Each structure stands twice: as C-alpha cells, then as structure tokens.
Amino acid sequence: MTAPLLVLDHDWHRSRAHLRGQRMRPPPLVAAGCDLVHDAERGRSVAVGGLAVIFGTFPATVEELRALAKSRLHLGEQQARELDAVFSNRLLAVWAWLPTRRQDLYLEYDRATGEDHLWLIGPGEGQHQMIDPSEPGDLDDSLLEALVLNGAAHWGGAGGLARLVERHGRQPLLVAAQVADHLEHHPRDPAATLDLARTAWPWLSTQDEAGWATISGNEHPWVQVQLGRLALRLGMLRAARLLLSATGAHEGLLGGAHIAPIALFDLAQACEALDDVIAAEQAFARYVAARNHDADAWRRLLFCRLRLGRFEVAEEGLRRYRGCGGKDEDLALQLVAAIVRGRWRLTERANVAGFLAPRLATTAALLPETLIDGALRRGPAEPDLRQRLRSAVAGLPAAAAAAALLTAPVLAELRADDQRTEIAATIAEVAVKAGADSGAARAAAESLVGSCA
Numbered sequence: 296m297t298a299p300l301l302v303l304d305h306d307w308h309r310s311r312a313h314l315r316g317q318r319m320r321p322p323p324l325v326a327a328g329c330d331l332v333h334d335a336e337r338g339r340s341v342a343v344g345g346l347a348v349i350f351g352t353f354p355a356t357v358e359e360l361r362a363l364a365k366s367r368l369h370l371g372e373q374q375a376r377e378l379d380a381v382f383s384n385r386l387l388a389v390w391a392w393l394p395t396r397r398q399d400l401y402l403e404y405d406r407a408t409g410e411d412h413l414w415l416i417g418p419g420e421g422q423h424q425m426i427d428p429s430e431p432g433d434l435d436d437s438l439l440e441a442l443v444l445n446g447a448a449h450w451g452g453a454g455g456l457a458r459l460v461e462r463h464g465r466q467p468l469l470v471a472a473q474v475a476d477h478l479e480h481h482p483r484d485p486a487a488t489l490d491l492a493r494t495a496w497p498w499l500s501t502q503d504e505a506g507w508a509t510i511s512g513n514e515h516p517w518v519q520v521q522l523g524r525l526a527l528r529l530g531m532l533r534a535a536r537l538l539l540s541a542t543g544a545h546e547g548l549l550g551g552a553h554i555a556p557i558a559l560f561d562l563a564q565a566c567e568a569l570d571d572v573i574a575a576e577q578a579f580a581r582y583v584a585a586r587n588h589d590a591d592a593w594r595r596l597l598f599c600r601l602r603l604g605r606f607e608v609a610e611e612g613l614r615r616y617r618g619c620g621g622k623d624e625d626l627a628l629q630l631v632a633a634i635v636r637g638r639w640r641l642t643e644r645a646n647v648a649g650f651l652a653p654r655l656a657t658t659a660a661l662l663p664e665t666l667i668d669g670a671l672r673r674g675p676a677e678p679d680l681r682q683r684l685r686s687a688v689a690g691l692p693a694a695a696a697a698a699a700l701l702t703a704p705v706l707a708e709l710r711a712d713d714q715r716t717e718i719a720a721t722i723a724e725v726a727v728k729a730g731a732d733s734g735a736a737r738a739a740a741e742s743l744v745g746s747c748a
Contacts, residue, residue, distance in 0.1 A: 345380025
C-alpha cells in the first residue's frame, strides 16, 4: 500500500493543502470516518463519513498517534457517541499537523484488519511519503514540538507538562512551555518562573544580561520568546528585547500562527522602555492587528506614533482607542504619567501634547490645574510658583494651556539632548496648534520658561 485509500485529491486533503499553501494554521488534530465499498462493476471505493476536529489531545510520538487511533482518540463514551459518523466506520483517518515541517502526519487505521498506515503529506498539494512506524526517524521530535507549538490547550496544564518532562527529559521546548504556563498563571512571581527556567539554563540570573544573550540564536525561536517574556518581568530589558525579537523569525517560520499576541505586546513594552520608539510602534501595531479590542494597546500605539510625528495615522489610533472603551480621562492621566517618567524628548512631548490636548474635550479644561499640582509635587518649590504658572497660561484657552504645560519643563527635567534654546519657540508652536493666538502663545512660552528655570 503506497498511497492513502482516501485519495489525495479528496476535498478533506485539499482543504489541508490549501491552508498549508496559504501559510495558515490548520486545526492541529482532525479525524474522519470512511468505509470501503465493494461494487461488482466499479470495484472497491471509499465512502466518506463524518469529520471532526479533536480538541485538547495531541500525540507526543508516532506510537502515541497510532495508540490514539486504536483507542478512539481516548474520547469518553458520550463523546464517541456524538461522533458516531467518525467512529462507526471501518476506517479512521487522522491528520496531525506538524507546524515547522508544514506537513501533516496522516494515519489510516483499518478496524477490520487492525492495520494502520502512515504518510507525511505536503507541504505541497499531492505530495506524500509513506512512513515505516518502526523507524520514525525524527518524527517523534517533530510531534513533541508540534504538541508544544500547537498551544496550551494540548499541554494538560502544569501537571501535563511535568509528565511530559518526566517522559522526554528537560528538553528546551518543554521547559519553555513550563515557563510560559507559569507566566500565565503566576504573573506576579517571576522569581519562581526563573527557578523553572534554570532547570534547563542554570546560568540565567537577574544580575547579568550576558547569560541571557547566549540563548539568542541558539534555541528554537519559540523558546527564545518565552524566555524573553520572563526577562522583561525580571527587568532585564535588553535581554528581553533581544530574545523577544525572535517573534519575527518565528512568524516567518510558522506564518505567525504560534506566537501568542501577548509576546508582541511584551516586545513592544521592552522596546518602549529602552526608548526604541520605532521598534515599539511596529510591535504594538502587530499586536493590535491580532487583538484589536485592547484599548491600552491602542493608547500605547497612539503615543508611539505621535512621538514619531506620524500624525497621518494618529486620528485613526485615537478613534480606535475610544471605540474600545478607552476614556479621555485615562488617556490624559497616562500622558501626564509618561511625561513625568522623563523619557520623552522635548520634540516628542510637543508632538503628543499638541495633538492630544485640543482633542481631549472637557478633560483638557481640567488639565492645567492638574499639571500645576503635579509640578508642585516634584519637590521643594518657591512659594509663588503656583501663581506664576497660573499667570503664565492665564491668557490661553484651556487646551492650549494644557499643551504648553505638558511641553514645558514643568513635570520633568529636559533630557540632555534637548536644545534648551528652542524651548520657548517649541512651547509657543504647541500652544498655537492647540488653539492659542500666536502673540499670547509666545508670551506664555517665555513666562513658562522663566518660571521653570
């Protein structure tokens, strides 16, 4: 028997081939029921029955795939009855998706004879190779890799992962799966997650990022991503960015289907914290393409785009932020908090303040006094500083006053690379953009610079 009984041009095979060709992710495990029909004139043919996607089960070895087929996929009696169209037929066909190979390991089990046959199908349509189950080669490794990459639903939780480690050893993919599982269920305990990671990479520490860097390029991209997520939570920002950048390599390898969107969010956060705004903007954009209802992500993406001066897409970002339930008050608070942290350059503050202040409606009217309060909380100040700041912006509309205060060195010190001689001109330009008269804007800017000196 060199070819499957269910011919490769059947719709069920063709649908899998189409997904492979489009670099999309087929369902990891699919089972179908078929019968052999004997006709005096046409000879033997295959009559197809039902097809079902099997959730929460995936084999770790070739032998386990064969055992799954013969045990009716370990389904309970009630589940098996519900899939009668699959299990009541003579032949059980099973497709197991191998993502990095972009192939299916395909099995046909004949209940009448007790025989089963295996093929690798793909990656192209009609391509197939018969497999001797007694000599699986590296297929066992591919199945275990697929079990991990096809998602946490197949791991069986922490207990299931522990059993897999016991059976297959502390393979990097399995330990990385334990890291991912622990990060998911114990996000506030990265130290314990690090203890798990050290069972495979004992040199990892919270003191030296060089040890983390040795993993880059030497492990599976999915492994690098999980360790990068851990590094971020441990404050190892450069290591996190380096390892999480493997999301790009992994997307190219697997069509992006096996990178959890949260890993893109983590990459963006690491880049943002390291002031790599261009990379942060790109990662947040990739994240919202997968999770487009996350208001916080749209807010972060909006800030990145405004810092870069990408005003042509900022309106859309603000609309999407509000459409996801994001509130102007929260946006204003996050804007102030970001400026207080002191990471933004003067031009970036001007870009963000000049765009947002006039668009925050009633919130902008409350901002000037809030900003003045924030400036006074920075540290010991002259007794009349509040009055001087109020007087400086008194002649401006509320939105322009807010924009000017956000740009002036009121809430945070200027960065070393800011050109101090341009401060007043920049503040005035922002105030005009937010609705102020040019003369009043210049006067307010000069007064603010003097007050903050």
